[in-house]
Structure formats: structure tokens, C-alpha cells
Amino acid sequence: MQVQHYERVPQNPVNMPGAQGCAIRWLVGPDQGAPNFAMRQFEVSVGGHTPQHTHPYEHEVYVLEGRGVARSGDAEQPLRGGDVVYVAPNEVHQFRNTGDTPFKFLCLVPNVALEKQVAVAPECDS
Amino acid sequence: MQVQHYERVPQNPVNMPGAQGCAIRWLVGPDQGAPNFAMRQFEVSVGGHTPQHTHPYEHEVYVLEGRGVARSGDAEQPLRGGDVVYVAPNEVHQFRNTGDTPFKFLCLVPNVALEKQVAVAPECDS
Numbered sequence: 001m002q003v004q005h006y007e008r009v010p011q012n013p014v015n016m017p018g019a020q021g022c023a024i025r026w027l028v029g030p031d032q033g034a035p036n037f038a039m040r041q042f043e044v045s046v047g048g049h050t051p052q053h054t055h056p057y058e059h060e061v062y063v064l065e066g067r068g069v070a071r072s073g074d075a076e077q078p079l080r081g082g083d084v085v086y087v088a089p090n091e092v093h094q095f096r097n098t099g100d101t102p103f104k105f106l107c108l109v110p111n112v113a114l115e116k117q118v119a120v121a122p123e124c125d126s
Numbered sequence: 127m128q129v130q131h132y133e134r135v136p137q138n139p140v141n142m143p144g145a146q147g148c149a150i151r152w153l154v155g156p157d158q159g160a161p162n163f164a165m166r167q168f169e170v171s172v173g174g175h176t177p178q179h180t181h182p183y184e185h186e187v188y189v190l191e192g193r194g195v196a197r198s199g200d201a202e203q204p205l206r207g208g209d210v211v212y213v214a215p216n217e218v219h220q221f222r223n224t225g226d227t228p229f230k231f232l233c234l235v236p237n238v239a240l241e242k243q244v245a246v247a248p249e250c251d252s
Contacts, residue, residue: 001196001203001211001212001217001219002212003196003209003210003211004210005206005208005209005210006209006210007208027186027188027210028210028212032212033214034184034186034214035183035236036162036163036183036184037163037186037236039188039210039234057161058160058161058162060153060154060160060165060234062132062153062165062188062232070127072127075127077127077129079129080131082132082133083129083132084129084131084153084154084165086127086154086158086160087127088158088159088160089161091127093127106188108163108165108186108234110161110162110163112162
């Protein structure tokens, strides 16, 4: 059993086209050998956003801190700590920080996402 | 895209042998049609614990609130908000509230766990 605080996990900038002010921590992923899915933590700085994109697998998201929105096309839904977001496969989505503090959330993906390198190859930009 | 606060998700007692004072919310699961894995939230009351058990798939855990320990056999590791736990397949594990407030954490499982009905059929008791 491996235990560590998320702040001890290295954080790296998200350099995908369409991302602005985003950093990622792989909390549970390939390094742990998890066979089915991966837990990542995203931190979006004030004014920042993830790419607006789509991919053929789901996201399961849990908002930890800050204020933001989940955008899908023209629709936006506000987000705060404790909110849960399910993004179905092939659904266009984007997360934006609309507050004045870092916007932090967990975003889990199945391992098929790793094979497809979604973290560095969005299908469309914002 | 589905958004809801975790507190609006129905909470049910965990009636597995070996569980004490545990309740579960299925934040993302079969109702949402997620194809690969499920996000559950557990709330363990003061003095309570999950069953001590093992199963052939992983857990990915994120501690939200309260104080507790992750026990694996004779080993215990303290837990607090922001801690991440990876439980590998076939690893014995148990989560215990050691604080004086509810101990809340996310615990994600691959869908194979649903087929095996682990939520109601632990392989061994505490």
C-alpha cells in the first residue's frame, strides 16, 4: 500500500495546445502499476483553463478547491469544492478557473487514455 | 456532462461483514454509464472502519476530510486530507477513523469490481 500527500507528488506544466496556466500531478498512474485507471490532480491558475477537447473515453472529476466552470460547447456549469463531474466518452469539455484562487480538481481516466497520449495530443484546441 | 455536489448523492450504509459505521455514495457509477471505473465516496463515523479484506483489483483513494489510518496486516499508516493511497490488487487493506470527526475519502474501483459485487461480499472480515 502506498500513501503520500498530493503535495509531495511532482507537478508539471500541461503543455497541450489550448491549455493555459494548467499543471498536473499523476497521483496514481503508470509508476504505481495500477492496471485499469489513473488518478491525476489538476491545478488551474487564476484565469487559466484546460484545453477544450474531446476523446473516446470518460473523465471522472472531483473538485477540491477554488471556483470554476465546466464548459461543453456553449453550456457552462459552475463548479466548487465537492462537485462531481462525469464527462462521457466523446463529449466536448473544458474546465476554466473563474475564481481568484487556484482551481484544483481530480480527473481520472482509464488506462486507454495513456495509450492514446491524450495528455499531449488534444483533438481540438479551445 | 453531469455535475452535482456530492452531498446531493444518496448515501447508503455499508452492510458488509466487518464494516462498522460506514456509508457509501456512488458519485459516478453504473447509473452514469461510465464504461471503465467507478467513483465512490465513503464516510466512516468516529470509531468506525471498513472491512479488512482483499480482492483481485486495485483501489485508488483520495482522503477528503478527517483523520484515519490505512491498515495492511500489522502495518498502519496515518491519513489526513490530501493523502493519496494506492492499494494494489490482492493487497489486504482496511481504513479506520482514528479522529473525532467523520472520516471521508474517495475510493475508486474498476468496473470488474462491480461484477464481483465486492461492495457486499468481502473475502474476509476484520
